[in-house]
Amino acid sequence: MSVRSVLRVPVRLLDDLGDQAAFYGKSIAWTPKAIKSYKTEQVRLVAEVGMSTGALAVIGGSSIITFFITMFAGVTGGVQTFDALSNLNLEALGGFASAIIGPRLLTPIIGGAALAATVGSGFTAQLGAMRVSEEIDALEVMGVRSLPYLVTTRLVAGMITIIPIFAMAMVGGWIGWQLTQVDFFGLSAGTYDHYMTTFLQWQDVLYSFAQAIGIAVVVILIHTYYGYTASGGPAGVGLAVGKAVRSSLIAVLAVNLAIAMALYGDSDAFRISG
Template sequence: MASTFVPPLLAPFVRVYGKVAPLMGQLGHMLVFFVRAIVAVPVALRHYRGEFVRLLSDIAWGNGSLVVGGGTAGVALVLGVTVGALVGIEGYNFLDLLGLGPATGIISSLVNTRELAPIALSLAFATQAGCRFTAQLGSMRISEEIDALDSLAIRPIPYLVTTRLMASVIAVIPLYVVCLAVSYLTTQLVVQVISGGATGSYLHYFTLMLSGQDMLYSLLKAIVFVWIATTIQCYYGFYAGGGPEGVGVAAGHAMRASITVVIIVNMLLTMALWNVDAGARFGG
């Protein structure tokens, strides 16, 4: 096999290109997949409404579903309780040093709403329902079921991917509202147990900083996170290869990519929605 001569001065750049080019190619392929899945929403609603309704029922409320039966609801609630307790413990212990223990309500209304609750829910959904999406599509790929859909004139991406994306986004809305409420309640209970004081001061500071706009932005973040994580995990399952072992490898890659992208997008959305301004002012 003939080898291509590379000048010594260019050799480091060629090696870097050899490592970066495949990664950029995969990112471009994933972006095209992401766009195709979004563009296919009207197609899925027009031709595959039955599959969408079935998936929505299975994911959200069906017997043995991915969320309730599969444990995502339980995981989300546990994470909501955990992050709420952590905010209550750490926030109160720090502010109490300054004599501002009840002001932990400020931390709860900002941190739970803007950061922790959306991330907690997206991770719960990705680790439970998202992994199952990867396994389902991966097993269909290696058993050539996706190729069979093509032969039957059924478009695989709208039928398998877009329907899952839409069902996930709709199913996650009520689940997120419950998770956020649980985190609020847990923080309040923890502060009350630690301080043993009345709830009036805590609720005063809590309502001082909490706004409906923040809650809507928080819900938007949760929806975006679930949409991105579900798309990534469907992508790795849709293009899985290498037999049953390849499905497991694809699930691992999907989890790693989903968590990384969600954290990066969280930073970008926080800067875009709130910038560096807390959105409230103290006066007096």
């Protein structure tokens, strides 16, 4: 490999980041146009994102899938925290761990990963198939701006449906956590509920939804970008889906860290009381 080809790597990376930034900015800027002009498409996408299509709609779509994913994540969290607390003879604080870890860390990250694996990958495949079959070019020829019609409408639909999807995710995480510690390990239900209700603050729930919305925006933008710019036929669409999933999973952790630091980073102490 020559020195010139090595030096071109960061240049290509910067070009790609610039293209993505421009795409994201235009997609967000077209939001008023998408809401005003494409109401029918918007309603269809909200139904598709919330309930999915075909066989997935029978079982409840993305909401139910996310619920079960976070429930099993809650089961894992309950097992790990109970084992760690039992080493300190603090098993009674299982409800405290659920109230703190669930909304602040577990549910936003697992819910974001589930969103990328279900809704996000579907967006990439849909837009990629339209791109390689020249349907997007056909829209432009007919005078329809493809970016607000195909991308911004999906972004708005994701913002609308992320609230019920994330609510199901949060409930699933709490149920899995409680089932493990109370029904499997035998922790007193009253003790668990006491520490759970004592340390679960309504601010944490609101902050958790803020984390979910931020993660959803980033995930949908990443997946729509890779689908919108796909090339190389069906194989290229598959590669685009893979790139989008990998990028979005990294972005989920980065965005969750950034938002969590912004929301909780000014706290200089953590007191267990009450």
